[in-house]
Amino acid sequence: MGNFFPRWTNWLPLKLAIAVVFIAFGVSVGVAYYFTPKYTRVGYEPTQPVPFSHKIHAGQLGLDCRYCHSFGETSSHSNVPTNQTCFNCHGPGKGNIRSNSPKLEMVIKANETGKSIPWVKIHKAPDYVYFNHSAHLNRGISCVSCHGKINEMEVVRHDQPQSMGWCLDCHRNPENNLRPLEFVTKLDYKASDLKRADFYKGLIDKKVPVDEIATAIGGEGSKADSLEQIVALAEKTYGKEVTQTEVGTQIKKHWQIQPPDSCTACHR
Ligand code: HEC
Ligand code: HEC
Ligand code: HEC
Ligand code: HEC
Ligand code: HEC
Incomplete structure (x- = not known):
């Protein structure tokens, strides 16, 4: 009767205790690894090599986002502008705006050497995720839904988590974000303005x-x-x-907006 359980079971409680410690440790590492990036990513605001201000250029001057971020109809990736775009206004002989300012020194120099400015990248989907800007912009989703009020930012910061759950939240209820195409780069648009x-x-x-x-x-x-x-x-x-639900419901129905939620749409 005394030997009903095999000998090794004496060690079971200890083994279990060790396993629990390891699992707990593993879980906390896992939590840190898988979950925190999604939250620490929000607010990421690196210092850029040139103190370029969206608040001035897109806000006060009212330049359209696409003046600098020119998405081709088919291009999947957005782009930051080349020095040439800055030179349209800051270059010698072409407006010459503040071209003596120390803040523009690197832009002027970069243009002479032909090297591009090493802008620090802020938003980056992992390689295993397929994302296409035009597929969203051409269907009535605004920059502001995914990047926040860039036109008010002195320095660009990561405003939205851009995690899988975040993508899917919108894919399941796109009417909360759809707007007429002419307002896609008007970040201050509200349905009630219509x-x-x-x-x-x-x-x-x-x-x-x-x-x-x-x-x-x-x-x-x-x-x-x-x-x-x-x-x-x-x-x-x-x-x-006029409400967002009202506008979004009409657009979704008549343009047949059906964002995918199958794994292979985003993981090809
Ligand atoms: C005059 C040119 C110009 C205009 C206009 C402009 N941008 Fe930018 N944008 C830049 C430059 C240069 C950078 C890279 C430096 C930085 O992050 O500030 C940038 C960076 C960004 C980034 C971050 C890119 C990354 O690395 O993830 C986003 C998002 C962005 N812009 C959105 C917008 C939106 C939305 C608008 C319109 C409201 C806009 N921009 C208008 C020049 C411009
Ligand atoms: C359409 C014209 C235009 C374009 C294009 C443009 N800028 Fe400007 N930028 C201005 C104007 C105007 C000001 C001055 C605003 C003010 O001080 O009221 C300015 C101000 C600046 C300043 C601040 C200068 C200072 O001394 O305060 C920096 C830095 C700057 N721009 C960088 C850039 C960069 C980098 C690009 C290209 C990505 C760019 N700009 C493209 C018009 C432009
Ligand atoms: C549906 C969400 C969504 C919308 C709408 C959207 N973006 Fe983005 N944006 C993203 C995601 C996700 C990334 C990261 C993509 C990647 O790494 O391929 C990104 C990256 C960027 C970048 C950095 C690209 C690079 O290669 O450095 C810029 C610049 C940018 N977006 C500007 C804009 C502008 C301007 C608009 C509006 C005209 C806009 N985005 C609308 C989600 C969005
Ligand atoms: C604010 C709303 C919104 C967000 C956020 C959003 N999407 Fe979309 N997505 C849409 C809409 C609307 C469509 C267009 C559906 C249609 O054309 O019927 C779409 C279409 C797509 C498509 C199919 C078109 C194509 O390019 O093949 C893919 C893939 C996609 N989204 C991936 C993503 C990924 C990845 C993210 C997160 C990084 C994301 N989306 C975030 C609204 C959104
Ligand atoms: C609308 C686009 C979209 C769809 C649909 C989608 N995913 Fe994702 N998935 C993403 C994005 C974006 C990330 C990157 C998340 C991040 O970087 O935080 C991701 C990350 C992941 C990861 C990495 C683990 C993690 O949390 O970082 C796995 C595994 C995954 N997806 C599996 C799936 C499976 C299985 C499905 C189908 C049930 C699916 N995905 C459908 C956009 C999508």
Whole structure:
């Protein structure tokens, strides 16, 4: 009876205790490794070689993001501009803006030597992730949804986690972020800035049938024959101001926005 359990079981509690310690240690290392990067990444704000300010250039001067970050229709990666873009304004003879400023010394020098400025990269998806800017911009997702209010930043910082869960949150509910294409680089845009009649007229002009617009507002059975009736229905449903849900729901339905959530869409 005394030897019912084999001898080694005497050591079981000790082994278990050791294993628990190792597992706990492993878990905390794992937690640190897998989870913290997603959070420490937010707020990452490296010092750049030139004190370039988006607040001045994109905010005060109102330059469009695409003046410097020119995404080709098919290009998957964004880009930071070459020195030549800066020289359009800061180069000798071409505006000459502040070209004697010590803050621009490196830009002037880089242009003479033909070397590009070693900007520090801030956003970087891992190599095993497929990401395409144009596929988002051309479908009504703004820079601000993924990078925050860059136009107010003196120094660019990592504003959003850009983790897998973050990508999927939007893919499952894109209506929270969709906006008309002309506002994709207008970071201060709010749905409430839109005039309701103009927004719906835009849809009708693009040949979206009036009754489909009505069902997207009021559900099955909702009817409307004219722009005026649509506006009245929308006001009854959403209130006086145009809302993000209202705009996003229409765009999602009529442009057939269907962001993928299958593994192979993002991991090819
Ligand atoms: C006059 C040129 C210019 C304009 C206009 C401009 N940018 Fe930039 N942008 C830069 C330069 C140069 C850098 C690299 C240095 C830095 O990070 O500040 C940069 C960096 C960035 C980065 C970080 C890139 C990385 O390494 O991850 C983002 C995001 C960005 N810009 C978004 C925007 C958005 C959004 C707008 C429009 C609101 C905009 N930019 C307008 C020149 C410009
Ligand atoms: C469309 C014109 C334009 C372009 C393009 C442009 N800038 Fe500027 N930049 C300005 C203006 C205007 C100011 C001055 C704003 C002020 O002081 O009110 C300025 C200011 C600056 C300053 C601050 C200078 C100081 O002494 O305070 C730096 C640094 C700078 N720009 C860097 C860059 C870099 C780097 C690029 C290219 C990525 C660039 N700029 C592209 C117009 C431009
Ligand atoms: C749907 C989300 C999303 C939108 C919208 C978006 N970005 Fe990005 N951006 C990213 C991600 C993710 C990365 C990192 C991509 C990578 O490493 O390939 C990135 C990287 C960048 C970079 C750094 C690229 C490099 O190669 O250095 C710049 C610059 C940039 N974005 C600018 C912009 C501008 C300007 C807009 C709007 C016109 C914009 N982004 C809209 C998600 C987005
Ligand atoms: C703010 C919303 C939003 C965020 C954040 C977002 N997406 Fe998307 N994504 C969309 C929308 C909208 C589409 C377009 C769907 C369509 O065209 O029907 C899309 C399409 C895609 C597609 C299919 C188009 C293509 O390029 O093949 C891929 C892949 C994709 N996203 C990857 C990503 C990844 C990776 C991230 C995170 C780094 C991300 N997305 C973050 C909204 C978003
Ligand atoms: C919308 C795009 C998207 C889809 C869909 C997607 N992933 Fe990811 N996945 C990402 C991004 C972005 C990262 C990088 C996360 C980071 O850097 O924080 C990632 C990271 C991962 C990782 C690395 C582990 C980690 O947490 O860092 C694994 C494993 C993974 N994905 C598996 C999957 C599987 C399995 C599916 C299907 C069920 C899937 N992914 C669907 C975007 C996506």
